[in-house]
Structure formats: structure tokens, C-alpha cells
Amino acid sequence: MDQEHIIAELLAFIEADPPSDPAAADAAFEALALKVFAYQFQHNAPFAKFARARGKTPRTVKRWADIPAVPINAFKSLDLTCRPPEDCVATFMTSGTTLGGVRGKSYHATLSVYDASMRRNFAQRFMGGQERMPLGVLFPTPALLPNSSLAHYLDLARQHFGSPGSRHLIGPDGIDIDGLCQDLERAEASSAPYGLIGASFSLVHALDALATRGRRFRLPEGSRILDTGGFKGQSRELEPDAFYDALAMTFGVPRRRCINMYGMTELSTQFYDDGNAACPSVKSGPHWIRARVVDPLTGQSVPDGATGVLAHTDLAHFNIVATILTEDAGIAVDGGFLLLGRAAGAAAAGCSMAVDAFLKAASAA
Amino acid sequence: MTEHPILAARLPGMNADALGHVTQTYGPADAPVSIALPKLDAAAIAAVAASVKTATRRTLKTYPVARIVDTLDAAIARLLDRAHPIRRQMDRLLPRLTGYDADMVGLGLTRYLMTFRKPELLRFLAEDFPNPAILDGFQPLPKGGYGRAYGADLTAHIWAGNVPGLPLWSLAAGLLAKSGAVGKVPTAEPLFAGLFVDALAEVDPALAECIAVVWWQGGEEAPERALLEAAELALAYGGNAALAAIRARTPITTRFLAYGHKVSFAMIGREALDAAKTAETARAAAYDVMRYDQQGCFAPHVIFVEAGGRSSPERFAGHLAQELQAFERTYPRRALSLGEAADVAAWRAAAETSPGGAVIGDPAGLWTVAFDDGTDGQFSPSSLNRAIRVVAVQRLEDVAARVAPYRRLLQTAGLACAPDRLFALSAELGLAGVRRVAALGDMTAPEAGWHHDGRFNILDLVEITEIDGRALPTADRLAAYVD
Incomplete structure (x- = not known):
């Protein structure tokens, strides 16, 4: 199958409502997943080598869950792409906080599928039935961060779902707190819902800056907040309950409308919860992505209710690899999964040493 | 109860x-x-x-x-x-x-x-x-x-x-x-x-x-x-x-x-890789990897293996895998936490996808031998828990320079080589920061008074x-x- 056809199939799959019968929905997902696997096996040489080393080829893989999961670490050393990198329109990179600053890369031959995936999902999971609302983006623009998938995602939200006046509230000099206060005051004065969207750590910076000014807001009914990505050492670390309490208190948005998005550079589709009235919240994705909870060493699904590492099969990530093995711990529950934080990076005990600690010590030597 | x-x-x-x-x-x-x-x-x-x-x-x-x-x-x-x-x-x-x-x-x-x-x-x-x-x-x-x-x-x-x-x-x-x-x-x-x-x-x-x-x-x-x-x-x-x-x-x-x-490593000379000695050498190396699942600071992270012996470094890696498999039956690895297992998986993926790298692993991840044909050739830490990298080198004399950047972290070097090389190599290793040279197989058991x-x-x-x-x-x- 060529790129044009796989894109057409994917766009149609994303746009169509999935069959209401679960067995039919499973079959539809499986059929397309196997096509995507075959496409990637044919066009993505490093992935094909990786799959072959595990005895996984389009001839042997009969179930979507048997598609080999590529550890996200491999995105750092391999050019996992069906089209040559130079033909790609966007390269999203991880922040490179581990492994000596080497960054994982996802090459996108087109953003049409990524964007379709994002739009349909965001409309369903964040917009609450509204077509547009004023959106304040607490993250830099794509112009400032051209390799950030999150910058692209948030700007797409602003373009497609933001009403006039929606804007980025972070520039080269950091958060524009005056601008944020103005927008929040304007939203308070209107009766129309307002959306504040951005990185979790940027929201902490905003909370801290507003607390310094002694400012609190009561945004209109229907307003909502989207945070994503955690704190990553960029802000102080808050327990989820403390974080969502602070958001509710400062912006007057109830915790059930504070939505956390779980996304990754190594995916083209995001997971959302239905608010954070209670933590940890259940995360789920649309019908073109599936999550499994696996043993990281065997790749096999763990028994129901056991903790494992999350593996995602995202059909929209068609140019790269469909199934990735994350380093995030999770547990399957009804309607989705609970995200339990990072599984890797277990601190080495005593005088032995973890990889990160080694790199740090060596760079000091 | x-x-x-x-x-x-x-x-x-x-x-x-x-x-x-x-x-x-x-x-x-x-x-x-x-x-x-x-x-x-x-x-x-x-x-x-x-x-x-x-x-x-x-x-x-x-x-x-x-x-x-x-x-x-x-x-x-x-x-x-x-x-x-x-x-x-x-x-x-x-x-x-x-x-x-x-x-x-x-x-x-x-x-x-x-x-x-x-x-x-x-x-x-x-x-x-x-x-x-x-x-x-x-x-x-x-x-x-x-x-x-x-x-x-x-x-x-x-x-x-x-x-x-x-x-x-x-x-x-x-x-x-x-x-x-x-x-x-x-x-x-x-x-x-x-x-x-x-x-x-x-x-x-x-x-x-x-x-x-x-x-x-x-x-x-x-x-x-x-x-x-x-x-x-x-x-x-x-x-x-x-x-x-x-x-x-x-x-x-x-x-x-x-x-x-502290981190440790092993070095195997071509003289330890002849037909009669390869299996013994591999067993000693596997023993050092197996003991306390590499949790001690004297456990090896990398084994540098010299080319030119009867067994090539790659074949030695195969022998080592066999010995680790055998130890898994006699002294099974402890159960890993999810975090430790994820670390091993990440290490394995990095080894497998690096240029010149290959992995021989137990399917359940109980042990892993990564082989580097020398393309990378550098010292790098293991995820521990019976994960070991074999790095092919042309001469053991080249190893000291590769570990020297980590001199503040170095502890034990496990050596398998002839006596005439033991002192010469030890002198270079001491200069690089290594503080203990032990026979392969003795790495994890320092002697009294060390x-x-x-x-x-x-x-x-x-x-x-x-x-x-x-x-x-x-x-x-x-x-x-x-x-």
C-alpha cells in the first residue's frame, strides 16, 4: 500500500464513528492496524529490522496486539520513518532530559492525519459541545519551538477551536501575566466560557505569579482548563490533588472541568480524562488508538488489575511506528487506564549506579 | 501466615x-x-x-x-x-x-x-x-x-x-x-x-x-x-x-x-579465549554478573573482550549468554520491580538499536548480553540485574583510555590475562582511576583487608x-x- 492510500484510509477511519458493536469495532481496528503494520514494515527499514529480530512480520502478525512495541528509547538512535527525513514536513523531538540530552525524533510526512486526529479528539474531549471559545495558551508558539509536538498541538487548538482574541500567553520572555489577567478579567465580565490550555508546569508558574499578586478569578460556567506533561523539574512538583485544588481555587473552574491530556512526541493521538474531580483520573483515547498494560521485558499483557508499563497502538502515527512501549507505569481499569507515573529510572541502591547518575557524574569528571 | x-x-x-x-x-x-x-x-x-x-x-x-x-x-x-x-x-x-x-x-x-x-x-x-x-x-x-x-x-x-x-x-x-x-x-x-x-x-x-x-x-x-x-x-x-x-x-x-x-568492568585477553579456556572464562564472567544481580559496586557493567583469540568477542558473548542461562537455573535472578524491569527494557532497546550493536537475550528478560562489535566501543553503564555489554576491542591496552573519563567512579577491573600483562595493564588502569584489579570471577568478593x-x-x-x-x-x- 502506498502513502496516499494509507492516509486516505486513516482519515476516513478517524472521521467515521466506530461501530457500536464492540466486536465489530475490534475487527475494524484490527484490520486497519494490520494494514498500518504492513505499510510500516514495508517502508520503514529500521522498524522492519527490529520486527524481524522478534520474528514479527506481516505474515506472522495476525492480531494488532502482536505488533512489536518499539521502546521509546529507540527513537533516540533510529530514524524510524517510512519517508526519508528530508521529505518530512515536521520533526517533533522529545525534550532530551535523559540519556545525555539525546532527543527522540518523530518524522511526519504530513500533518494531515495528526491534525485530523487531534481535532476530532479535542472537540469530543475538551470542548464540551462548543465549537469555539476564547483560548489562552500557556506555552510557546510553534515559531519559538518548531520541534515541539505540544507547541503544534496547542496552536492547532487555538486555530481551530479558539474564538477571536484567543492567543499565546507565553513569549520569549516567559508568561505574560498582565495579558493573562486581562484575558481572565474579560472572560469574567462576559458570560461565555473560557479555556486555559498549556503545560502543567506553565500552569504552576501562572498559579505562583497570580498568588504573588493576590489574584483570583471566577471564570464563567462552562470554562475549562487543560494541562499536560507534568512538571518535568520546570516548576515545583505538586501532588495532583493540590494542583487541581489550586487551579479550581485560582480560576474558579471546578476540578471536574480541569482536564489532563496525556500525550507523547512518539504518538499522533492524545489521551484525555473526563476531569479531575478525583485523582488519579481514568485516561482514555479515541477509536483509533488502543493502550495495553504490559510487562516491559516480555511485551506480554499483564493480568487484569496488575501494574505494568503502557504500550500504545496509535494508527495515526502511520509514518513512524504504530505501537510504542512507553516508560510510563499504568493499570487497566474500566473505560481506560490509570497513569501512575514514570516506571523507568528506578534509583539504583547503594554504591551501584543508575544510568542517569552515571552520565551526570561523568559529565562532571 | x-x-x-x-x-x-x-x-x-x-x-x-x-x-x-x-x-x-x-x-x-x-x-x-x-x-x-x-x-x-x-x-x-x-x-x-x-x-x-x-x-x-x-x-x-x-x-x-x-x-x-x-x-x-x-x-x-x-x-x-x-x-x-x-x-x-x-x-x-x-x-x-x-x-x-x-x-x-x-x-x-x-x-x-x-x-x-x-x-x-x-x-x-x-x-x-x-x-x-x-x-x-x-x-x-x-x-x-x-x-x-x-x-x-x-x-x-x-x-x-x-x-x-x-x-x-x-x-x-x-x-x-x-x-x-x-x-x-x-x-x-x-x-x-x-x-x-x-x-x-x-x-x-x-x-x-x-x-x-x-x-x-x-x-x-x-x-x-x-x-x-x-x-x-x-x-x-x-x-x-x-x-x-x-x-x-x-x-x-x-x-x-x-x-x-562506583562502577566496575572486566577485561578479557585473547589468551583466555583459546579452545580449552573459553568456557571457563565465560563462566567466571557470568558469575561476576550473576552475583547479587550486579547490585554491588564491584559488579561489571561492561566486559571488554580482545579480538584475535580462538573465540572471537562475538562468540565469547554467545558463551557468556549460555553461562548466564545456566546460572538462571541454579541461582535465579530476583523478581524485579516494574521500574527495574523498565530500566532493563530501555537499556536493551538502546543496545539493540545502536550502530554495531546486537542483543542476545532471554525471552523473559531474565538476563541480557549486548554485543558491540567495537563501532561504539565506549564504556557505558548497565541497567544492572544481569544485563551486560560485551565490547570488542583490538587490544586490551586500549581499554584504560576508554574508562579514564570516568576516573572518579571507577572501582574494580576484573582481568583475565597472562601474568606478563597483569602488571602492565594494572599500571595503566591505576593511572586511569581503577582501585582494585581482581581475577575474573573474584570481582564481587574482595579479599580481607582490601x-x-x-x-x-x-x-x-x-x-x-x-x-x-x-x-x-x-x-x-x-x-x-x-x-
């Missing part, structure tokens, strides 16, 4: 029952072990420290070092007796606490305890003191005058939990220096230190009063500060970040010795009081018998 919680602490002069406890449960779901860890606040730590100091002045300080050696020897003899109740408790509980295979712990413990018998303790002393009588009385100093070595009234020991038995090193060294000890056990393995004190108490209860075993929740600062205030000397084991935090809380008047992150991280075990714990060389002639003039 759950058992009555086992008390981890030893608190001389204090009623442990009067303290609150945290009960921690360890081990497999079908055979859990409950350990009671007493909650000690700063005041309680200060009281324990005072009690240890009093006992130390009353007993330990008055003992000749030979008596301390004999007492330790008798306690170790009890622990070497696998029928002795305390040893049986160790054999029964330590594997469940740590998850290590019971046979591996049992054999490892015996081999380890054997390095603390009387002949070995005398070796410890001889390594550090040309005349160990300097610990008992003033002895002539080469420069003139007289000197006597004094250990601290109280040494604080802050231990890490990676390998069972670690506290014995510093406790034995501290006792030989006639220093009282308050040792803080890690939550991961809080039992060994107290059981050792029990064995000591069977031989000499008064001497056992000179050691307290305490615990507090990691990160609690007040009790740690209280201990560091009370002690003259602090020995701390662990990760560099944890050590830095402890050092920051140590008063300037308390001497601080840190035993931080210089831990290149330092002195007992000498580092004492201070010398010296009588100035002119003091005696001057005193002579005041003697009654002088005309």
Missing part, C-alpha cells in the same frame, strides 16, 4: 517497647516478613548515642585490640555455623527481604563472613598498621616521639541496602579502632546489622552495648542531624545525591567519609595522639632518679 514482627533495631540503654514502631512488610505475598522499625526522634537518637559513648568508654576503650579480634572471631564463628539460630535467621529472612535467591545469599554470606575471621582480621590490622599495638598504647614513631591511635568515641554509620551484609565492613573496622557505633540501617535491608550485634552479644554482652542499630524514614532530617552532631566521625554509603545531602547536614567538627557511586575504594579501612577511622619527640628528654630532667 504472618509472623510476629521482627525488631530491626538494637537500642542499648533504651526500652524499645516504649517507642512507636513502623511495621514494614517484605517478601513474596505467600511468605511475607514483617519487620518492626522503631521511630526514633532526635532526642531518642541523642540518648542512644550517649548510652553507646558511655558503654564504649567503659568497655571497648579498655580492651586490647587482640581481645576485640578474638571476640569478633567468636561471633563470626557463630554466624558461619549454618545450624546456629542467628545464622539460620539470616538464611531464612535475608532472601525474603532482598528477593535474592536463597542459595546465592547463603553461599555469598559464608564466603563474605570468612573474610572476617581472626586470620583475616589480623590482616586488616596489618594492612593499616605496621605495629597494631599502636591501638593499645604509645609506640615509637619513625620520626621520633611516640604515637597512639584513637578511634572516635562514636562513629555514625549510614548504610545502603544494595547488598546484604554491607554493615559488617564498617562495624568490624570501627570495633578494631575501638570506636562505638550508631548505625542507621536502610529500609531495604534493616535486619543484618542487628543480627550481627546479637551474635556479638552472645560472646560479649558488654561489647555489644557499644553498638546501636537505628532507623528512620529516608529523608527525615532531625534524627540524622542528631546523630551527626553526636558522632565525631560519620561513614556514609549510597548514591551521590544522598551523600551530598548527608554531608550538608554534617557539622564541620564531625569528620565525614563518603562511599559513593583497600576499599583505594582507602584504608581502619587507619581512616583513627586519629593519632603523639608525644612530641622532645617531650621525653624534657621530662627526663624532672625524673626523681636524675641527679
Whole structure:
């Protein structure tokens, strides 16, 4: 199958409502997943080598869950792409906080599928039935961060779902707190819902800056907040309950409308919860992505209710690899999964040493 | 069935029952072990420290070092007796606490305890003191005058939990220096230190009063500060970040010795890879990888293998994989936490996808051999837990330069090579920062009296009081018998 056809199939799959019968929905997902696997096996040489080393080829893989999961670490050393990198329109990179600053890369031959995936999902999971609302983006623009998938995602939200006046509230000099206060005051004065969207750590910076000014807001009914990505050492670390309490208190948005998005550079589709009235919240994705909870060493699904590492099969990530093995711990529950934080990076005990600690010590030597 | 919680602490002069406890449960779901860890606040730590100091002045300080050696020897003899109740408790509980295979712990413990018998303790002393009588009385100093070595009234020991038995090193060294000890056990393995004190108490209860075993929740600062205030000397084991935090809380008047992150590696010469020796070499290397699942600082992270032998480095990697598979049957790897398993998976993926890299692995991830044909060729850390990288090199003489960037971290090099190369390679490795060269297969079992991280075990714990060389002639003039 060529790129044009796989894109057409994917766009149609994303746009169509999935069959209401679960067995039919499973079959539809499986059929397309196997096509995507075959496409990637044919066009993505490093992935094909990786799959072959595990005895996984389009001839042997009969179930979507048997598609080999590529550890996200491999995105750092391999050019996992069906089209040559130079033909790609966007390269999203991880922040490179581990492994000596080497960054994982996802090459996108087109953003049409990524964007379709994002739009349909965001409309369903964040917009609450509204077509547009004023959106304040607490993250830099794509112009400032051209390799950030999150910058692209948030700007797409602003373009497609933001009403006039929606804007980025972070520039080269950091958060524009005056601008944020103005927008929040304007939203308070209107009766129309307002959306504040951005990185979790940027929201902490905003909370801290507003607390310094002694400012609190009561945004209109229907307003909502989207945070994503955690704190990553960029802000102080808050327990989820403390974080969502602070958001509710400062912006007057109830915790059930504070939505956390779980996304990754190594995916083209995001997971959302239905608010954070209670933590940890259940995360789920649309019908073109599936999550499994696996043993990281065997790749096999763990028994129901056991903790494992999350593996995602995202059909929209068609140019790269469909199934990735994350380093995030999770547990399957009804309607989705609970995200339990990072599984890797277990601190080495005593005088032995973890990889990160080694790199740090060596760079000091 | 759950058992009555086992008390981890030893608190001389204090009623442990009067303290609150945290009960921690360890081990497999079908055979859990409950350990009671007493909650000690700063005041309680200060009281324990005072009690240890009093006992130390009353007993330990008055003992000749030979008596301390004999007492330790008798306690170790009890622990070497696998029928002795305390040893049986160790054999029964330590594997469940740590998850290590019971046979591996049992054999490892015996081999380890054997390095603390009387002949070995005398070796410890001889390594550090040309005349160990300097610990008992003033002895002539080469420069003139007289000197006597004094250990601290109280040494604080802050231990890490990676390998069972670690506290014995510093406790034995501290006792030989006639220093009282308050040792803080890690939550991961809080039992060994107290059981050792029990064995000591069977031989000499008064001497056992000179050691307290305490615990507090990691990160609690007040009790740690209280201990560091009370002690003259602090020995701390662990990760560099944890050590830095402890050092920051140590008063300037308390001497601080840190035993931080170290890494080790192995080197195999082509002469160890002929038809008759390859299997033996691979078994020795696998043994070093298997022991305590590489959790000790002397465990190899990388094995550099020289090309040009009968077995190529790649074939050696295959042999090593076979031996690891065999060890998996006799001494299975402990169950990993999800985080540890994810670390191994990430390490494996990185090895597999690096240029010139390949992986031979057990499908369930119980062990992994990564092979690097030399394209990368660099020293890099393992995820541990029986994950080892074999790096092909043209000449073993090239290895020292590759490990030199990590000189602050290097500890042991396990060598398999001919004697004429042993000294030449060791000279280069020493220059690069390596502090111990051992035979392959012996990496994880340092011999008695070895210089831990290149330092002195007992000498580092004492201070010398010296009588100035002119003091005696001057005193002579005041003697009654002088005309």
C-alpha cells in the first residue's frame, strides 16, 4: 500500500464513528492496524529490522496486539520513518532530559492525519459541545519551538477551536501575566466560557505569579482548563490533588472541568480524562488508538488489575511506528487506564549506579 | 501466615517497647516478613548515642585490640555455623527481604563472613598498621616521639541496602579502632546489622552495648542531624545525591567519609579465549554478573573482550549468554520491580538499536548480553540485574583510555590475562582511576583487608595522639632518679 492510500484510509477511519458493536469495532481496528503494520514494515527499514529480530512480520502478525512495541528509547538512535527525513514536513523531538540530552525524533510526512486526529479528539474531549471559545495558551508558539509536538498541538487548538482574541500567553520572555489577567478579567465580565490550555508546569508558574499578586478569578460556567506533561523539574512538583485544588481555587473552574491530556512526541493521538474531580483520573483515547498494560521485558499483557508499563497502538502515527512501549507505569481499569507515573529510572541502591547518575557524574569528571 | 514482627533495631540503654514502631512488610505475598522499625526522634537518637559513648568508654576503650579480634572471631564463628539460630535467621529472612535467591545469599554470606575471621582480621590490622599495638598504647614513631591511635568515641554509620551484609565492613573496622557505633540501617535491608550485634552479644554482652542499630524514614532530617552532631566521625554509603545531602547536614567538627557511586568492568585477553579456556572464562564472567544481580559496586557493567583469540568477542558473548542461562537455573535472578524491569527494557532497546550493536537475550528478560562489535566501543553503564555489554576491542591496552573519563567512579577491573600483562595493564588502569584489579570471577568478593575504594579501612577511622619527640628528654630532667 502506498502513502496516499494509507492516509486516505486513516482519515476516513478517524472521521467515521466506530461501530457500536464492540466486536465489530475490534475487527475494524484490527484490520486497519494490520494494514498500518504492513505499510510500516514495508517502508520503514529500521522498524522492519527490529520486527524481524522478534520474528514479527506481516505474515506472522495476525492480531494488532502482536505488533512489536518499539521502546521509546529507540527513537533516540533510529530514524524510524517510512519517508526519508528530508521529505518530512515536521520533526517533533522529545525534550532530551535523559540519556545525555539525546532527543527522540518523530518524522511526519504530513500533518494531515495528526491534525485530523487531534481535532476530532479535542472537540469530543475538551470542548464540551462548543465549537469555539476564547483560548489562552500557556506555552510557546510553534515559531519559538518548531520541534515541539505540544507547541503544534496547542496552536492547532487555538486555530481551530479558539474564538477571536484567543492567543499565546507565553513569549520569549516567559508568561505574560498582565495579558493573562486581562484575558481572565474579560472572560469574567462576559458570560461565555473560557479555556486555559498549556503545560502543567506553565500552569504552576501562572498559579505562583497570580498568588504573588493576590489574584483570583471566577471564570464563567462552562470554562475549562487543560494541562499536560507534568512538571518535568520546570516548576515545583505538586501532588495532583493540590494542583487541581489550586487551579479550581485560582480560576474558579471546578476540578471536574480541569482536564489532563496525556500525550507523547512518539504518538499522533492524545489521551484525555473526563476531569479531575478525583485523582488519579481514568485516561482514555479515541477509536483509533488502543493502550495495553504490559510487562516491559516480555511485551506480554499483564493480568487484569496488575501494574505494568503502557504500550500504545496509535494508527495515526502511520509514518513512524504504530505501537510504542512507553516508560510510563499504568493499570487497566474500566473505560481506560490509570497513569501512575514514570516506571523507568528506578534509583539504583547503594554504591551501584543508575544510568542517569552515571552520565551526570561523568559529565562532571 | 504472618509472623510476629521482627525488631530491626538494637537500642542499648533504651526500652524499645516504649517507642512507636513502623511495621514494614517484605517478601513474596505467600511468605511475607514483617519487620518492626522503631521511630526514633532526635532526642531518642541523642540518648542512644550517649548510652553507646558511655558503654564504649567503659568497655571497648579498655580492651586490647587482640581481645576485640578474638571476640569478633567468636561471633563470626557463630554466624558461619549454618545450624546456629542467628545464622539460620539470616538464611531464612535475608532472601525474603532482598528477593535474592536463597542459595546465592547463603553461599555469598559464608564466603563474605570468612573474610572476617581472626586470620583475616589480623590482616586488616596489618594492612593499616605496621605495629597494631599502636591501638593499645604509645609506640615509637619513625620520626621520633611516640604515637597512639584513637578511634572516635562514636562513629555514625549510614548504610545502603544494595547488598546484604554491607554493615559488617564498617562495624568490624570501627570495633578494631575501638570506636562505638550508631548505625542507621536502610529500609531495604534493616535486619543484618542487628543480627550481627546479637551474635556479638552472645560472646560479649558488654561489647555489644557499644553498638546501636537505628532507623528512620529516608529523608527525615532531625534524627540524622542528631546523630551527626553526636558522632565525631560519620561513614556514609549510597548514591551521590544522598551523600551530598548527608554531608550538608554534617557539622564541620564531625569528620565525614563518603562511599559513593562506583562502577566496575572486566577485561578479557585473547589468551583466555583459546579452545580449552573459553568456557571457563565465560563462566567466571557470568558469575561476576550473576552475583547479587550486579547490585554491588564491584559488579561489571561492561566486559571488554580482545579480538584475535580462538573465540572471537562475538562468540565469547554467545558463551557468556549460555553461562548466564545456566546460572538462571541454579541461582535465579530476583523478581524485579516494574521500574527495574523498565530500566532493563530501555537499556536493551538502546543496545539493540545502536550502530554495531546486537542483543542476545532471554525471552523473559531474565538476563541480557549486548554485543558491540567495537563501532561504539565506549564504556557505558548497565541497567544492572544481569544485563551486560560485551565490547570488542583490538587490544586490551586500549581499554584504560576508554574508562579514564570516568576516573572518579571507577572501582574494580576484573582481568583475565597472562601474568606478563597483569602488571602492565594494572599500571595503566591505576593511572586511569581503577582501585582494585581482581581475577575474573573474584570481582564481587574482595579479599580481607582490601583497600576499599583505594582507602584504608581502619587507619581512616583513627586519629593519632603523639608525644612530641622532645617531650621525653624534657621530662627526663624532672625524673626523681636524675641527679
